[in-house]
Amino acid sequence: MSFWRTLVDLFLPRHCVVCGTELDGTEQDLCNVCLCRISPVTWTSATDNPLLRTLWDRHDVEAAGSSFYYNASSDFHNIFIAIKYQGCPKLGERLARFSFPVWHTMGLGQGVDYIVPVPLSLSRRLKRGYNQAEWIASGVVASTGIPLCTDVLVRSKSNETQTHKSASQRQENTRNIFVARKGRTDLNGRTILLVDDIMTTGATLGDSIRALRETFPTVRVQIYTLGWAGER
Ligand SMILES: [Zn+2]
Numbered sequence: 001m002s003f004w005r006t007l008v009d010l011f012l013p014r015h016c017v018v019c020g021t022e023l024d025g026t027e028q029d030l031c032n033v034c035l036c037r038i039s040p041v042t043w044t045s046a047t048d049n050p051l052l053r054t055l056w057d058r059h060d061v062e063a064a065g066s067s068f069y070y071n072a073s074s075d076f077h078n079i080f081i082a083i084k085y086q087g088c089p090k091l092g093e094r095l096a097r098f099s100f101p102v103w104h105t106m107g108l109g110q111g112v113d114y115i116v117p118v119p120l121s122l123s124r125r126l127k128r129g130y131n132q133a134e135w136i137a138s139g140v141v142a143s144t145g146i147p148l149c150t151d152v153l154v155r156s157k158s159n160e161t162q163t164h165k166s167a168s169q170r171q172e173n174t175r176n177i178f179v180a181r182k183g184r185t186d187l188n189g190r191t192i193l194l195v196d197d198i199m200t201t202g203a204t205l206g207d208s209i210r211a212l213r214e215t216f217p218t219v220r221v222q223i224y225t226l227g228w229a230g231e232r
Pocket of ligand 1: 016017018019020021030031032033034035
């Protein structure tokens, strides 16, 4: 532990975002106990798993994966709240950086040209100050070296929060909220890895894919989310 870290912790103690325990100099945002309690997904295939099967009937997705199980009573719930709402997006970057390599060895991200985070609307981005999906995507960039692409996909409408909506309400709430624009990056014939924080029904990711395919009909899509809220 560095002298300065010790000194800062003495006067400005940091606390675990899950259990509130005071952190020591080697811990960041999460204490080691809570870090060990996060449940990693146990899927063993990037081309046949619950996330992919949820999307297969609606969208053509090559491969997909998630790192952690998520539900409202899980420890990951508090981690997600911290990442998304409490100004701790770097925690998302670190969790993705350390957990994505497992998926990379199973083929996810292989042959990918660009990593595309699901965007927030401009108003929500300005209010929050950051896009948590972009930070998670940065963790994937750090572990793979694949370039980030943030100039193509745009959230044109600020939809209502999805938190308390049913599956059918989520589908309706996210219909036609994204557009993909032709700019410096042509995605036709390219493969992208679409990245979001959590997948619940796939409504947000589904509308992102629709928008991308409308503008780039031959783009190939893979998906990675840090959390998975569906069946185990
Ligand atoms: Zn803790």
